[in-house]
Amino acid sequence: MDKFTTLTGIAAPMPLVNIDTDMIIPKLFLKTIQRSGLGKNLFDEMRYDRQGNEIPDFVLNKPQYRQAEIIVAGDNFGCGSSREHAPWALLDFGIRCVISTSFADIFYNNCFKNGILPVVLPPEAVNYLMDDAANGANARITVDLENQTVTASDGKSFGFDIDPFKKHCLMNGLDDIGLSLEKVSSIDAYEEKQKTQFPWL
Amino acid sequence: MTAPKTLYDKIWDAHVVDRSDDGTCLLYIDRHLVHEVTSPQAFEGLRMANRPVRAPGKTIAVPDHNVPTTADRVNGIENEESRIQVEALDKNAKDFGIVYYPVSDIRQGIVHIVGPEQGWTLPGMTVVCGDSHTATHGAFGALAHGIGTSEVEHVLATQTLIQTKSKNMKVEITGKLKPGVTAKDITLAVIGKTGTAGGTGHVIEYCGEAIRALSMEGRMTVCNMAIEGGARAGLIAPDETTFDYVKGRPHAPKGAAWEAAMAWWKTLYTDEGAHFDKVITLRGEDIEPVVTWGTSPEDVLPISAKVPAAGDFTGGKVGAAQRSLDYMGLTPGMKLTDIKIDAVFIGSCTNGRIEDLRAAAAVLKGRKIADGVRCMVVPGSGLVRAQAEEEGLAQIFIDAGAEWRMAGCSMCLAMNPDQLAPEERCASTSNRNFEGRQGYKGRTHLMSPAMAAAAAVTGHLTDVRELSAETV
Numbered sequence: 001m002d003k004f005t006t007l008t009g010i011a012a013p014m015p016l017v018n019i020d021t022d023m024i025i026p027k028l029f030l031k032t033i034q035r036s037g038l039g040k041n042l043f044d045e046m047r048y049d050r051q052g053n054e055i056p057d058f059v060l061n062k063p064q065y066r067q068a069e070i071i072v073a074g075d076n077f078g079c080g081s082s083r084e085h086a087p088w089a090l091l092d093f094g095i096r097c098v099i100s101t102s103f104a105d106i107f108y109n110n111c112f113k114n115g116i117l118p119v120v121l122p123p124e125a126v127n128y129l130m131d132d133a134a135n136g137a138n139a140r141i142t143v144d145l146e147n148q149t150v151t152a153s154d155g156k157s158f159g160f161d162i163d164p165f166k167k168h169c170l171m172n173g174l175d176d177i178g179l180s181l182e183k184v185s186s187i188d189a190y191e192e193k194q195k196t197q198f199p200w201l
Numbered sequence: 202m203t204a205p206k207t208l209y210d211k212i213w214d215a216h217v218v219d220r221s222d223d224g225t226c227l228l229y230i231d232r233h234l235v236h237e238v239t240s241p242q243a244f245e246g247l248r249m250a251n252r253p254v255r256a257p258g259k260t261i262a263v264p265d266h267n268v269p270t271t272a273d274r275v276n277g278i279e280n281e282e283s284r285i286q287v288e289a290l291d292k293n294a295k296d297f298g299i300v301y302y303p304v305s306d307i308r309q310g311i312v313h314i315v316g317p318e319q320g321w322t323l324p325g326m327t328v329v330c331g332d333s334h335t336a337t338h339g340a341f342g343a344l345a346h347g348i349g350t351s352e353v354e355h356v357l358a359t360q361t362l363i364q365t366k367s368k369n370m371k372v373e374i375t376g377k378l379k380p381g382v383t384a385k386d387i388t389l390a391v392i393g394k395t396g397t398a399g400g401t402g403h404v405i406e407y408c409g410e411a412i413r414a415l416s417m418e419g420r421m422t423v424c425n426m427a428i429e430g431g432a433r434a435g436l437i438a439p440d441e442t443t444f445d446y447v448k449g450r451p452h453a454p455k456g457a458a459w460e461a462a463m464a465w466w467k468t469l470y471t472d473e474g475a476h477f478d479k480v481i482t483l484r485g486e487d488i489e490p491v492v493t494w495g496t497s498p499e500d501v502l503p504i505s506a507k508v509p510a511a512g513d514f515t516g517g518k519v520g521a522a523q524r525s526l527d528y529m530g531l532t533p534g535m536k537l538t539d540i541k542i543d544a545v546f547i548g549s550c551t552n553g554r555i556e557d558l559r560a561a562a563a564v565l566k567g568r569k570i571a572d573g574v575r576c577m578v579v580p581g582s583g584l585v586r587a588q589a590e591e592e593g594l595a596q597i598f599i600d601a602g603a604e605w606r607m608a609g610c611s612m613c614l615a616m617n618p619d620q621l622a623p624e625e626r627c628a629s630t631s632n633r634n635f636e637g638r639q640g641y642k643g644r645t646h647l648m649s650p651a652m653a654a655a656a657a658v659t660g661h662l663t664d665v666r667e668l669s670a671e672t673v
Contacts, residue, residue, distance in 0.1 A: 016396055017517035018497050027616045031282035033241035033289050035350075047638045050623075073516045076398040079431065080635060081614075082240065082333040084349035085345065096466065102398055105367075105433050106333060106347050112342040113351035163365060165225040176351070177250070180359045183219050183227055187255075187361055190218040190229050200454035200462045201231055201259075201326070 002115040003173035005094050008142040009069030011133035012059045019073055020080035025089040033158075038085055039092030049059060062092070065137035069141065070124065072133045073100040078107025087114045097143045099150060101126050112166050115173065119141060119150055125158040145171055205472035207369045208438050209404045212469070214345040216327050218361055231326040232343075235262040235299065237290040238616070239331030243354035248466050255360045259299040264290050264310045266616045268304055270579050270606035275305060277668065283617065285454040297357075299394030310373045310582025312610040313337040313550040317421065318582055320450025324439035324466040329356055332633065334550045335434075336427040340420035341447070342439035342469045344404070347428060367433045370403035374411035376485040376645030381666040383560065385552060385630070385649035387483075388410065388426040389491045393501030395481060400432030403479060407437050407470060411485035417446040418556035425551045426632055429498040440469040492537055492662055493634045493647040494615045500668050501636070504652070504664045508535045515612075527643050528636055533608040537662050541645070544627040545576040545657040546639070547650055549613035550605075552630035555579025555588050557650040560631075562594040564654035564665060570602040571660030577604045577619065579611040603657070615639045628656035 012099075029041045046056050054061045060068060071090075077100040078086060087110045090098070099119045111118045114198070121129070130138045132152040139153040145167060149156040170174065180187075194201060206214070219227040224502040233256075240262070245477035247254070254260060267283035268274060278284040287304065294301035302309045308319065311335055316322045327346035328338045331353040352362060372391055392399075405427050407420075415423065420437050427435025429555050437443075444463065447453045454462045489503035500522075502509070510533035511523035526533065531540065547553075547561050558580060570576045578598045580586035586608055598605050613631035621627055621643030630653050631638075634645040646662060655665040 015517065015520065016523045018499075020497075020633075020635045022633070022638050026637055026641075027614050030238050030616065031280075031286055033245070033286060035242050040280060045641065050641070063516075065580055069637065074521075076338070079397050080333065080633060082331055082335075082347035082349055084331075084351060087349075102401055104398075104402060104431060106428075107572070108352065113349060149433075155622060164223045165221065176254070177355050177358050178361060180355065180361055180392035180410070183659070184359075186219045186227065187229070187359060191360075198325075198426065198462075199459040200323075 001173045001175065004096060004115055004117050004145055004170045006142065006144045007069060008068055008140050010065060010070035010137050011129065011139070011141040012065040013068035013074050013130045013133035014059060014071055014073045015130055016130060017074035018076045018079055021078060022080055024078070024086040025083065030083055032087050035088050038089035039094070042089040042093045060112040067094070069094055069096055070097045070099065070141055072129045073098060075101045077103050077112070079104040082106045083192050084110045084113070084115060087111050087116050091116055099129055110169055113176065115170065117145060117170060119143065119160050121150065121158055121160055128152060128156065205321035206477040207342045207471045207475045208342060208406055208469055209344065209369055210475070211327055212327065213366055215325065221531060226366070227361045229361055230329050230356050231259060232321055232328040233260045234328065236259060236266055236312045236330070236332060237264045237286045238266045239350050240293065240353055241286060241289045242617045243357060244297065244351050246354040247357055247378055247555070250357045252495050254297040254299065256359045258300070259360065260299045260357065261316065261610040262290055262294045262299050263302040263309055263312050263315050264304055265469065266610045266614065268609040269469060270609045270611045270619060284554070287554050288631050307583035307587065309549045310585065311553060311610055313425070314553055314585065317341065317630050318584055320453035322445060323447060323453065324443060325469050325506045329362065333567065334425050337421050337425040337550055338584050339424035339427065339435040340417060340437050341443055342436060344434055344436065346434040360448050366632035369476065370400060370405045370432065371404050371477040371481070372407050373409040373480070373482045374407070375482060376411060377414065377529045377643065378411050378488060381490055381651065382488050383649040383651060384415050384422040385489050385595060386491050388423045389493065389498070389501045390483060390488045391481065392426060392430045392498050393491065394483065395430050397429060397497055398431045400427065400430040405435045409436060412437060412439065414564045415554060416443060418554040421554065422551055426498070427549065429632060439466050455594065490649065490652050490665060492652065494529065494531060495522065495538065496528055496634055497521070497525070498632070498634060498647065501536060502523060504537055504593065504662065506537055508533050508537065510534070510538050534618060536571040538664065540662045541626070541660060542574060542628045542656050542662065543625040544621060545574060545653050546580065546612040546627055546629040546631060547577070547613055547653050548579030549631040551632040552650050553579060553585065555585050558585065558589045558594050561650040562597040564651050565601040565603065566597050566669065568601055568658045572655045574657055574660050576602065577606060577612060577659040579606045582608045597621045612639050621637050627652045628662065
């Protein structure tokens with residue numbers, strides 16, 4: 001997993017609320033047995049018509065947002081299915097950070113497993129950044145994980161909260177499984193205890 | 202004396218393997234359910250790192266999302282990508298020694314129906330699956346939630362998950378439901394009230410007289426859609442209804458093990474005075490048969506209502522509502538019962554159990570599907586299918602003109618060939634009405650099995666309670 005420290009990039013505004021994982025990556029593309037290659041189908045049904053032509057007014061098809069690395073989105077981004085194909089598709093497109101007022105739990109967790117930073121900010125801050133993002137490629141937003149700030153192109157800065165463990169893993173690109181396996185003696189001990197306490201399991 | 206605990210607190214505490222100073226816990230997972238769509242990359246990750254599955258006996262795999270629901274599926278899956286994905290699960294289950302129900306096995310079905318049916322789901326357990334509707338298993342008083350593929354790999358390798366504890370939320374349904382109102386109406390009505398983000402960061406415990414009165418099938422329907430309310434999981438404290446359902450299932454404990462299990466299971470309730478961070482109360486008597494009109498499960502209205510206008514909402518919902526109205530092809534102010542449908546889907550992990558089929562069959566008995574309407578009935582498992590045939594339900598569906606299919610997820614998410622055509626409108630017993638969910642540009646109205654069956658008969662959204670007068 002790639003580390004995430006700081007990022008300065010173009011932010012695409014997506015003010016729609018409840019952007020669900022079926023929108024982010026429709027089920028048609030869940031049949032892959034790979035993690036890579038989903039970027040071209042990110043937001044597929046919003047991005048292309050039935051013949052596969054780009055829909056020009058969809059934000060990521062506009063020239064100024066084609067290189068976006070950040071999405072500023074409406075409330076409850078990533079609701080719906082547990083499909084990790086959603087962050088895989090975002091990452092494969094080049095998105096490393098999503099900013100919203102709230103995220104669905106499973107999507108939020110999935111982001112951290114893939115080097116994507118989901119940032120939760122209050123509505124005023126998200127609105128401010130949404131307006132900034134609407135300025136297109138001239139407006140570069142800076143996300144600083146270490147200092148937990150998002151800075152708009154005019155220098156206005158917003159602080160955000162993040163779980164310290166998740167921050168640590170993301171900043172260092174750590175593999176969760178490796179970390180948990182360091183605690184294998186605790187897992188062994190739990191299983192032994194469970195055999196007596198819950199013998200039916 | 203220890204502080205009073207919620208049911209969630211009790212299950213959580215019993216599964217903590219390790220706790221860090223910052224509160225992050227390593228939580229032990231008792232049961233891991235696996236299907237073909239969200240697992241191939243996880244197994245590949247294990248192979249790359251040369252890691253085994255830590256507890257293959259606690260891991261159950263079944264293909265469900267991709268499988269066709271036509272009888273000719275025994276000859277193989279035509280769609281190449283779907284076939285490769287199912288074959289990958291065949292191979293992974295074999296290579297890693299996991300319990301497996303292949304397509305050819307009568308016990309095959311939707312993972313969330315197979316788990317409880319086989320007794321793999323028990324009260325007090327932690328249950329996970331790479332599928333958001335894992336919340337279903339909370340009906341047993343099991344802490345059950347969906348996870349992503351990286352977490353699937355984590356559970357396969359360690360039998361644990363790194364977790365921080367969610368908040369406690371209580372959803373109480375008091376009193377009794379009126380005739381014609383079902384578990385699906387409860388769960389949709391709750392989402393209608395809280396919104397799809399209302400449960401974010403919380404584990405919901407459903408309680409109250411109306412919940413207690415539900416069968417296990419109904420409780421599974423309620424918990425199944427906890428995720429649609431944004432909650433991490435939904436829970437219902439186990440009681441005699443639960444124990445009666447579990448007892449005698451193939452993988453339920455037997456003899457002395459049953460007695461030992463019961464001793465613990467009977468302690469699985471929220472203590473008097475335990476703290477909930479959020480409380481929602483609905484009166485059972487106030488719940489009507491409901492349907493969704495838009496493209497979010499929170500777009501819930503009683504069947505007697507009219508299609509809203511975007512201006513009826515505030516904030517970001519105004520734009521979303523307008524987008525929904527355009528997508529759904531609806532005019533504000535029209536009666537919901539005037540919405541004509543092209544298709545009916547009865548099935549899914551929300552409503553694909555025997556009781557759901559009984560409810561639909563009760564409406565369809567002696568009636569015909571309306572002209573021009575296609576009605577698909579997809580049992581949740583091969584065993585549900587067999588039971589429905591034995592009870593004569595299958596014949597009722599066939600006589601009414603419905604398609605009687607093999608078990609799988611089918612048109613709930615339309616990964617297999619069961620899909621809506623663009624702008625086709627479906628009365629569906631599934632769980633999501635998202636854009637494109639049941640097929641590109643397809644239009645979904647969520648409702649109970651009885652309501653879906655009623656719509657099948659009339660060809661438009663219908664209050665099932667008024668059906669007799671209209672058609673007889």
